[in-house]
Amino acid sequence: MTEQARGLHARVLESLGPAITAGEYPPGSVLRTDELSQEFEVSRSVMREAVRVLESMHLVESRRRVGVTVRPAAEWNVYDPQVIRWRLAGADRPRQLRSLTVLRSAVEPAAAALAARHATAAQCAALTECAIGMVATSRGQQLEGYLRHDIEFHRIILNASGNEMFARLGDVVAEVLTGRTRHQVMFEDPDPAAVTLHVKVAEAVREGDAVRAEELTREITLGALEELDVLAP
Amino acid sequence: MTEQARGLHARVLESLGPAITAGEYPPGSVLRTDELSQEFEVSRSVMREAVRVLESMHLVESRRRVGVTVRPAAEWNVYDPQVIRWRLAGADRPRQLRSLTVLRSAVEPAAAALAARHATAAQCAALTECAIGMVATSRGQQLEGYLRHDIEFHRIILNASGNEMFARLGDVVAEVLTGRTRHQVMFEDPDPAAVTLHVKVAEAVREGDAVRAEELTREITLGALEELDVLAP
């Protein structure tokens, strides 16, 4: 779905990373590179590169004469898109999905307010187009199409905010929305109220009404949060 | 200040990372590992490990027969604490500081509201202690002490929110506050109004008044934003 595993070390990571984030190696566990390289049937150099990457994500710490120790989850770089993907694929998806949605409900309203002030004409047009697309796919089990427009909609808002930190959360939001569609309410059509809200947000941004854009976006994200509460209490 | 350079590859990173984030190698530039390893006087294996880390931060992309190409800034993992530190040390600090402060003003009020609901007695106590510490160091050029309490204060709020994504922004906030103190208003005592606001936030959290905690924290972060506007318009 995202990028292919380029190189042996990447393939090792795709196996070792999820194992760690899933808690298969509890915090404090000690791994040894030689053993790992035998287990995965790769050379030590390849395994060392993989460990370096895990280390840069703060998933593990490598120390001489000790080995590679797994760090407690509280120290992980949980904003790393790869870590997010690994965790969303694991067992504590619900908790992960909830904390990401809470983050969304803090960030997206603020981003929408900024977008209302800074969005270019092209961005307003694209936003409206997305909203229309969402309406068009809101009924009759066209969830894939709806999801695509939904993701694009929120990505445009985040980008149009003009704030780099907001913009870089586009991928996170995409993962959250994808996760929600694929694993939770795959069977029923999206909430009509949410669709209307998106249309109104596009309107508010187009009109430069920051306060209204913020408030409407807050309703969207709070709706997403309530939906989570209903499905996983 | 943070962690020491453990290992050769880390020392290479501390030199190469900032160079890339500073734009010394413009996006699209092609580096070659052999040349780099000669330039930095390390073996290829060490340089390869460094490149792998840069790759995991999405700062570069390594492709066969091409080399290591620098990615455009829009693709960097700007939430990686190491990347944040590198960028704050570079030339576009002001822009970086601003976008981080905007992020703060979106996240911290929400975190404070949650903290008011979920903070433990111990956290409330620690928060009050920090606020007292800030008051005690708010006059007479005790900026180092003030900064320490300020950082701790915001870290407690973010942790007490109970949201993991918020909690992990503690380091980011610490970097921002440190940057502000060290490079901008080192000479003058902190704004008395800000000190008062912190005391009131501690109060509101202690009393479980989410709305007030949120509003007061918003005032703090907006104040920080205005301060930036004054210093770097």
Add this chain to the structure above:
DNA sequence: TTCCGCAATAAGTCTGACTTTTAAGTCACA
């Protein structure tokens, strides 16, 4: 008991040879 030094251990480093991918150039053929 405490302190110091020794030895074992696992990561760290370097080197050189080899493999694999792939961009780019070349040549023949239509």
Add this chain to the structure above:
DNA sequence: TGTGACTTAAAAGTCAGACTTATTGCGGAA
């Protein structure tokens, strides 16, 4: 002249082995 297949070379990728270094923990001496 253009297009396709083929060749070449350049750079990353992989591996194996020897060596270095830091660190821990043990055991003996004060």
